[in-house]
Amino acid sequence: MDGVPSITQCPVAPGESITYTWRATQYGSTWYHSHFSLQAWDGVLGGIVINGPATSNYDEDLGVLFLNDWTHNTADQVYLSAETSGPPTLDNGLINGTNTYGSLGNRFETTFTAGNSYRIRLVNAAIDTMFKFMIDNHTMTIIAADLVPIVPYTADYISIGMGQRYDIIVNASESSGDYWLRAIPQTTCSDNAEASNIKGIVRYSTTSTSDPTTSAYSYSDSCDDELISNLVPYLSLDASSEVAEDDFAVTVGRSGSLFKWYMAATTFVAEWDNPTVLQIYNNETSFTTASHVIELDTADEWVYFIIETTATVPHPIHLHGHDFYILAQGTGSYSSSTVTLGLTNPPRRDVAMLPGSGHLVIGFPADNPGAWLMHCHIGWHTSEGFALQLVERYSEIAGLMDFDTLNSTCAAWDTYVSAESIVEDDSGV
Numbered sequence: 448m449d450g451v452p453s454i455t456q457c458p459v460a461p462g463e464s465i466t467y468t469w470r471a472t473q474y475g476s477t478w479y480h481s482h483f484s485l486q487a488w489d490g491v492l493g494g495i496v497i498n499g500p501a502t503s504n505y506d507e508d509l510g511v512l513f514l515n516d517w518t519h520n521t522a523d524q525v526y527l528s529a530e531t532s533g534p535p536t537l538d539n540g541l542i543n544g545t546n547t548y549g550s551l552g553n554r555f556e557t558t559f560t561a562g563n564s565y566r567i568r569l570v571n572a573a574i575d576t577m578f579k580f581m582i583d584n585h586t587m588t589i590i591a592a593d594l595v596p597i598v599p600y601t602a603d604y605i606s607i608g609m610g611q612r613y614d615i616i617v618n619a620s621e622s623s624g625d626y627w628l629r630a631i632p633q634t635t636c637s638d639n640a641e642a643s644n645i646k647g648i649v650r651y652s653t654t655s656t657s658d659p660t661t662s663a664y665s666y667s668d669s670c671d672d673e674l675i676s677n678l679v680p681y682l683s684l685d686a687s688s689e690v691a692e693d694d695f696a697v698t699v700g701r702s703g704s705l706f707k708w709y710m711a712a713t714t715f716v717a718e719w720d721n722p723t724v725l726q727i728y729n730n731e732t733s734f735t736t737a738s739h740v741i742e743l744d745t746a747d748e749w750v751y752f753i754i755e756t757t758a759t760v761p762h763p764i765h766l767h768g769h770d771f772y773i774l775a776q777g778t779g780s781y782s783s784s785t786v787t788l789g790l791t792n793p794p795r796r797d798v799a800m801l802p803g804s805g806h807l808v809i810g811f812p813a814d815n816p817g818a819w820l821m822h823c824h825i826g827w828h829t830s831e832g833f834a835l836q837l838v839e840r841y842s843e844i845a846g847l848m849d850f851d852t853l854n855s856t857c858a859a860w861d862t863y864v865s866a867e868s869i870v871e872d873d874s875g876v
């Protein structure tokens with residue numbers, strides 16, 4: 448029960464609070480954010496670090512480093528044009544919540560001690576920007592993808608999609624100087640008015656105040672994930688043969704003047720005041736078509752999801768409640784006769800890119816009872832209905848719920864909605 452409104456709880460009314468208590472069964476770097484409307488993209492987010500072993504050594508943990516895009520109007524204001532005219536050019540970007548704009552603002556800065564090595568926990572918390580992240584003159588060793596430790600590999604830069612995390616280790620391999628740290632929007636799928644200015648500074652002297660004069664590593668602009676062959680989980684697990692399979696064509700269309708996204712011809716809408724787990728609590732078994740419930744009833748049964756698009760826009764596909772196995776990811780449509788699934792220790796994570804005009808095949812066992820959202824992590828697309836939900840092991844869910852909190856949260860929400868005449872105007876997630 449991870450706090451998604453319309454799925455696992457009612458939204459938290461203004462002035463109310465909710466406390467989440469959970470047992471961490473994994474370790475590594477992740478983040479939390481509001482799932483109500485577009486609040487996350489106005490800054491209702493933060494990092495989560497769960498300590499545990501790493502697959503490579505380092506001297507110092509610098510913690511979470513957020514990469515964001517940014518709009519000068521609120522995301523809610525911008526949404527009004529996004530849903531009628533398509534995704535807008537965003538105004539700027541932020542490194543850990545800060546950047547310059549003209550003569551205003553300040554850059555993120557950090558100081559390295561020559562010879563030391565630093566762990567940085569990257570989070571792409573952008574609403575609609577895929578970044579390449581790099582630090583000039585410094586290579587990196589990548590040790591985790593989302594919450595999954597991987598066999599370390601080295602690179603000059605890393606591609607990080609919306610919602611994804613990477614843990615990297617950077618050696619302070621220079622002896623002095625100032626170096627740009629860059630989050631570069633990939634123009635293949637992202638538009639940003641300050642694309643070359645989303646930068647921070649790595650210094651070797653705390654007293655230096657000069658801007659770096661260093662150059663970026665060369666790269667080719669793309670919105671592709673890191674290669675499957677590089678994302679090798681340190682704990683080797685093989686995927687099992689499927690027992691069930693679902694195929695979801697991703698399409699976009701208009702409902703009146705508004706863009707809506709569809710998976711298998713359904714654009715997602717769930718109700719803030721009637722979350723899925725409340726329906727389960729009330730023993731309801733027929734869900735609305737628009738709430739796009741996929742029921743997984745058999746414990747530990749393997750399911751494969753085939754997600755395909757014929758449009759050129761790539762999408763970061765995120766599943767709550769699971770690390771899925773990436774069985775295939777590529778361009779063109781999926782066919783079992785032309786695409787070979789990788790079942791031997793494939794990458795596991797919780798966000799993967801569906802390539803433009805391409806396919807993504809993910810698989811996972813039904814080993815986590817609950818109601819779990821799957822959605823595109825582009826904020827506009829989530830609100831425009833690019834989502835579905837799993838009801839995983841229905842009969843076990845009620846026993847895992849905290850009814851008192853569910854009911855009191857919903858009661859406070861209902862009171863607020865009737866007092867303020869609040870109307871749900873998006874997908875509810």
Ligand SMILES: [Cu+2]
Nearest residue numbers: 762823825828
């Ligand atoms: Cu999308």
